[in-house]
Amino acid sequence: MNMLTTDMVPTVLATGDPARVDVEVAPKFKAGDTVTVVNLNQVAHNRLPAYIRGKVGTVTFDHGVFVFPDTSAHRQGPKPQHVYTVVFTAHELWGDAGHPRDRMYVDAWDDYLESAG
Amino acid sequence: MNGIHDVGGKHGFGPVLVEQNEPYFHEEWEGRMLSMMIACFAAGIYNVDQFRHPIEKMDPRHYLMSSYYEKWLCTVEQNCIDAGIVTRAEVDARHAQLMEGKAA
Amino acid sequence: MTTDNHSHANVLIPEVGLRVKALESLLAEKKAIDPAALDLIIETFETQxxxxxxxxxxxxxxxxxxxxxxxxxxxxxxxxxxxxxxxxxxxxxxxxxxxxxxxxxxxxxxxxxxxxxxxxxxxxxxxxxxxxxxxxxxxxxxxxxxxxxxxxxxxxxxxxxxxxxxxxxxxxxxxxxxxxxxxxxxxxxxxxxxxxxxxxxxxx
Incomplete structure (x- = not known):
């Protein structure tokens, strides 16, 4: 354990935990791809909110390679993979309760997405 | 996990209550909790995902009733126990001692 | 099914501020944290x-x-x-x-x-x-x-x-x-x- 001392505070606050990793991993998707969100119901940690599971959206941006929370939370390694922003229509997520113009943008790791194309 | 934390789209929570001129910390211990959370992270006791998971595993009633800093206490304490730095019994005993001191 | 006797009060941690203090003092004794670094983090948040x-x-x-x-x-x-x-x-x-x-x-x-x-x-x-x-x-x-x-x-x-x-x-x-x-x-x-x-x- 490396105790945080006062001299380290400015660096720690300025650096944080980027979670971005500098490894080459091939992306499964690219902007414009239509994707279906996996219907994940694992007890383990994940960052996949229930309201998008099973829904169809479009990849808008590839943010690069990040640590995967599902394994990282359980000391099972970083399993680095791409993170994308995926856009959903309000209608896709909420049916008639969604405003026809509105869109929800959610960030998702590669393992959370399957091709719907 | 399908925990209580995953609230997106749920009905019934009522209006969003906004506190005007909200202070940075409502109580002194909140600042201690924030800084302890960062110090323990910097010491390598947990990463961001290990930090989040115990909050998701809180009793749903406790999760909904507690402030964010109380949730942070739960996960920092749990992570420090899991890392073998403290035991629950030690924290319980010190907590009881401080409460007795206050009551006296 | 058991009756739920939990009141709001006993769902929350009693004297939560004192439990934070308890954890901080233990972590400091075990050299996991330095309270002076905590002071500096708070000051940085409040001022910067x-x-x-x-x-x-x-x-x-x-x-x-x-x-x-x-x-x-x-x-x-x-x-x-x-x-x-x-x-x-x-x-x-x-x-x-x-x-x-x-x-x-x-x-x-x-x-x-x-x-x-x-x-x-x-x-x-x-x-x-x-x-x-x-x-x-x-x-x-x-x-x-x-x-x-x-x-x-x-x-x-x-x-x-x-x-x-x-x-x-x-x-x-x-x-x-x-x-x-x-x-x-x-x-x-x-x-x-x-x-x-x-x-x-x-x-x-």
Whole structure:
């Protein structure tokens, strides 16, 4: 354990935990791809909110390679993979309760997405 | 996990209550909790995902009733126990001692 | 089925501040933390982190078209150039509000928030009502904040589920053509950078 001392505070606050990793991993998707969100119901940690599971959206941006929370939370390694922003229509997520113009943008790791194309 | 934390789209929570001129910390211990959370992270006791998971595993009633800093206490304490730095019994005993001191 | 005897009081940790103190003292004794470093973290948050940082980013984007393009293209680099990258704001994305698009940010799973640019989140941002509702009924939530978004404007809700943090670039208010960057920054509210508000007009 490396105790945080006062001299380290400015660096720690300025650096944080980027979670971005500098490894080459091939992306499964690219902007414009239509994707279906996996219907994940694992007890383990994940960052996949229930309201998008099973829904169809479009990849808008590839943010690069990040640590995967599902394994990282359980000391099972970083399993680095791409993170994308995926856009959903309000209608896709909420049916008639969604405003026809509105869109929800959610960030998702590669393992959370399957091709719907 | 399908925990209580995953609230997106749920009905019934009522209006969003906004506190005007909200202070940075409502109580002194909140600042201690924030800084302890960062110090323990910097010491390598947990990463961001290990930090989040115990909050998701809180009793749903406790999760909904507690402030964010109380949730942070739960996960920092749990992570420090899991890392073998403290035991629950030690924290319980010190907590009881401080409460007795206050009551006296 | 057993009867649920839990009252609100005994669901919460009693004397929670004292339990925080208990944990801090134990961790200090075991050399896991240095209380002086904790003091310095608190001081740094109180003096150096807050929406005034984000306001400077916005005011610069309003006055410098090159910076604006850079901010929208690579938020992390553009914000880093002003010194506001760090813990819980390591990877930044700026979202531009326009006459036809209104952006609003939430973290439904916890309370992720860009600390270096906006400071610590207000309680409402961390609260279940905001996190639950803004994704399913953004327009009624925005209305509670005093924003009546017209039907022909698209509302974009951004749920920061990963390690990207979002900063809304609000529209520059009219009648501000002659203001300096510093004067403009004073019009940029915290809520306008979350998307639950708009920048103040100079007459305010």
């Amino acid at each position: 982190m807050g929406p005034k940082n984000g306001a400077k980013v916005v005011a610069k984007a309003w006055t410098d078209p090159k910076y604006r393009s850079w901010l929208l293209e690579d938020g992390t680099a553009a914000i880093k150039s002003l010194g506001y990258i760090g813990v819980q704001g390591e990877n930044m994305v700026a979202l531009e509000n326009t006459p036809t698009v209104h952006n609003v940010v939430v973290c439904t799973l916890c309370s992720c928030y860009p600390w270096p640019t906006l400071g610590l989140p207000p309680i409402w941002f961390k609260s279940a009502p905001y996190r639950a509702r803004v994704v399913i009924e953004p327009r009624s939530v925005l209305k509670e904040f005093g924003l009546d978004v017209p039907d022909d404007v698209e509302v974009r809700v951004w749920d920061s589920t990963a390690e990207l943090r979002y900063l809304v670039l609000p529209m520059r208010p009219s009648g501000t053509e002659n203001l300096t960057e510093q004067e403009l920054a004073a019009l940029v509210t915290r809520d306008s950078m979350i998307g639950t508000g708009v920048a103040q007009s100079p007459s305010h």
